[in-house]
Amino acid sequence: MDPITSFIVMDILEEAKTLERKGEDIVHLEVGEPDFAPPPPVIDAVCRAARDGHTHYTHSLGVIELREAIAAWYLKHYSVDVDPEQVIVTPGTSIGFLHTMAVLLEQGDKIALTDPGYPCYQNYARLLGIESVPIKVDPEKAFIPTMEQVNEAVTAGAGAVLIASPANPTGCVLDSDTIRQLTELSVPLISDEIYHGLTYDGTVEETALQYSQDAIVINGLSKRMAMTGLRIGWVIVPKQLVRPFQKLNQNIIISSDSISQQAAITALNDPSCDEAAEKMRDVYSERRRVLLDGLVKIGFKLHHEPKGAFYIFADCSNFTNDGYKFALRMLREAKVAATPGVDFGRHGTKNYVRFAYTIDVSRIEEGLSRIRKWVGN
Numbered sequence: 104m105d106p107i108t109s110f111i112v113m114d115i116l117e118e119a120k121t122l123e124r125k126g127e128d129i130v131h132l133e134v135g136e137p138d139f140a141p142p143p144p145v146i147d148a149v150c151r152a153a154r155d156g157h158t159h160y161t162h163s164l165g166v167i168e169l170r171e172a173i174a175a176w177y178l179k180h181y182s183v184d185v186d187p188e189q190v191i192v193t194p195g196t197s198i199g200f201l202h203t204m205a206v207l208l209e210q211g212d213k214i215a216l217t218d219p220g221y222p223c224y225q226n227y228a229r230l231l232g233i234e235s236v237p238i239k240v241d242p243e244k245a246f247i248p249t250m251e252q253v254n255e256a257v258t259a260g261a262g263a264v265l266i267a268s269p270a271n272p273t274g275c276v277l278d279s280d281t282i283r284q285l286t287e288l289s290v291p292l293i294s295d296e297i298y299h300g301l302t303y304d305g306t307v308e309e310t311a312l313q314y315s316q317d318a319i320v321i322n323g324l325s326k327r328m329a330m331t332g333l334r335i336g337w338v339i340v341p342k343q344l345v346r347p348f349q350k351l352n353q354n355i356i357i358s359s360d361s362i363s364q365q366a367a368i369t370a371l372n373d374p375s376c377d378e379a380a381e382k383m384r385d386v387y388s389e390r391r392r393v394l395l396d397g398l399v400k401i402g403f404k405l406h407h408e409p410k411g412a413f414y415i416f417a418d419c420s421n422f423t424n425d426g427y428k429f430a431l432r433m434l435r436e437a438k439v440a441a442t443p444g445v446d447f448g449r450h451g452t453k454n455y456v457r458f459a460y461t462i463d464v465s466r467i468e469e470g471l472s473r474i475r476k477w478v479g480n
Contacts, residue, residue, distance in 0.1 A: 106229040110222060111446035112457075115430065119440040130470035132394075132458045133440040135271060135414060137329035139386075142379035145330065145366045152365035161361050163352040164345075165192025165337070169364045172371040173337055183312045189339055191348045194359045196297050196336035199321045200265075201227045202355075203338060206347045207263050207291055207319075208233050215256035215264040217248055218448035219416070219455075221271045221295070236261045239450040242406030242418070246273035250284050257290055264288060267295035269302060272416045272447045272457040274409020276306050286315035293319045297336070298412040300327035300380055303388045306410040317341050326412075327380050328370045333363040387413050390460035390467055397471035398458065401478060413460050416444065420454040422478055430456050437477035439470045 112133055119129045140146065164170065170187040177185045193199040200223070208214060210232035216224050218237035225235050236256045240246040253264060266285060268277040277285075285292050294311035299322060302308050311318035323336030340348060352358070370376045394415055399405060404418035423429040427443040433456075434440050444455025460467060 107226050108222065111427075112442040115434060115440055115442055118431075119434060122434070122438070127438055129434070130439045130466055130473065131462055132460070132467070132470055133442045134461065135326075135412070135459045136331050136461055137326060137383065137413075138461050138463070139329040139383050141328055141330045141333070141366070142370065142373075142376040144373045144376055145328065145333075145370050148366040148369035149333070149362055152362040155365075157361045157365050159361060161358040161364060163349055163356075163358050165190065165359055166361075166364050166368075169368050169371075170337075172368050173339075176371050177310070177312065177339075181310050181313055183310060185312065185339055186342070189342055189345060191338040191340060191345070191352065192359045192364065193323075193336045193338060193352070194334040194356055194363075195325060195331075196295070196321050196323045197223065197227075198356060199323075199336050199338040200224060200293075200295075201230070202348055202351045203293055203319055203321065203340075204228055204231055204233055204263075205351060206340075206344055207293075212262045213260045215253065215261035217246075217266065217270070218450040219246070219272060219444065219452050220448055221267060222446055222448070224265055237448070237450065238264075240273070240275075241451070245407040246270065246275045246416070247277060247281065250281070253285065253288070257288060261290060263291045263293055265293040265295065267298070268308060269298040269409075269411025271298070271412055272414050272442070272444070272455075273407075274412045274414050274416065275407070276302055276308055276411045279309055282309055282311055283314045286311055286318050291317070291319060293321065296320055296322040297326055301384055301387060301413060302411040303384075303391060304410060308411065312339065319344075324367055324370055327383075328376065329383060330363075330366070330370065333366055334360060335363045335367040386464075387460060390462075390464050391415070393464050394458060394460045394467050394471070397468070397475075401471065401475050403456075415458045415460070416447075417456055417458060418454055419456050424454060426452070426454055426456050433474065433477065437473045439473050439477075 170190040174185040444452035
């Protein structure tokens with residue numbers, strides 16, 4: 104366990120909760136979790152599933168009705184044909200990443216990951232004895248990896264490449280040409296698409312499956328449908344990988360939560376759930392603009408405007424050369440919680456703080472007001 108790092112955002116959240124127990128009012132801009140409830144039909148489906156006896160193990164790959172609903176969703180949203188037999192249902196996407204690395208790579212192998220990027224990827228790899236090869240993405244290029252960088256990582260021995268679009272923490276969205284070229288690599292592409300459905304200003308996200316059926320796509324309902332606690336995700340894999348994934352599911356999870364699977368079927372099939380998700384995105388879009396404008400006025404530097412997810416990766420070098428200490432002081436002194444950039448890697452992250460716009464706009468404005476007074480602007 105020694106190589107496994109803590110998830111700093113959770114350390115920040117836990118300290119914030121401690122302060123709240125002491126009576127402090129904390130503005131939470133640290134955690135990337137929707138503050139919305141799931142769409143009402145999803146809540147109804149949870150209750151109905153419990154009453155109807157969906158409280159037992161299911162097929163290890165997920166109930167066929169859900170896998171068919173996921174396949175139908177890809178046809179509807181991306182015009183991509185997916186065989187339901189290639190859909191692996193998992194309890195959230197985290198197990199999906201762990202299982203994917205276990206299936207594709209051996210102990211001692213390497214995987215290419217962006218830096219900055221979602222920190223848990225590296226810990227999944229470390230747990231399996233897999234080494235990560237950093238793809239150092241820069242703000243001058245909107246934190247989007249170049250194909251030259253990706254190819255260098257493959258040349259350095261990476262046996263797979265994991266890319267997220269939209270990405271956490273940067274909010275970058277890959278263009279069509281980059282996605283296409285990634286699917287043409289000589290090693291497997293793992294495409295993290297959990298923030299699909301959360302893009303702004305006319306930006307359209309694309310699935311890697313539009314360019315190759317060999318891509319491994321990981322997605323779920325946590326972010327778009329505000330279903331984090333229901334823990335439903337999926338992995339879409341080439342046919343030859345279905346059995347290895349099935350063996351892992353059988354041994355490690357047995358099956359995903361049976362009640363949540365029924366709720367997920369409703370989330371994917373009920374048109375009103377799509378409408379609810381669009382309304383949530385509209386609210387995020389408003390919050391995004393308020394937070395972006397407010398941070399710039401305070402003096403944070405934004406080298407690019409994030410087009411997806413619900414984060415702003417802000418350069419705080421006008422105030423400090425240590426974003427970690429800055430974030431801790433901001434929590435303890437201004438009572439505003441945000442995540443230090445070093446949680447997401449080592450490449451230039453020391454001068455960054457990530458803000459999540461997953462709270463009401465009035466609380467975002469309150470947080471901005473507190474930060475402004477705290478830094479003296």
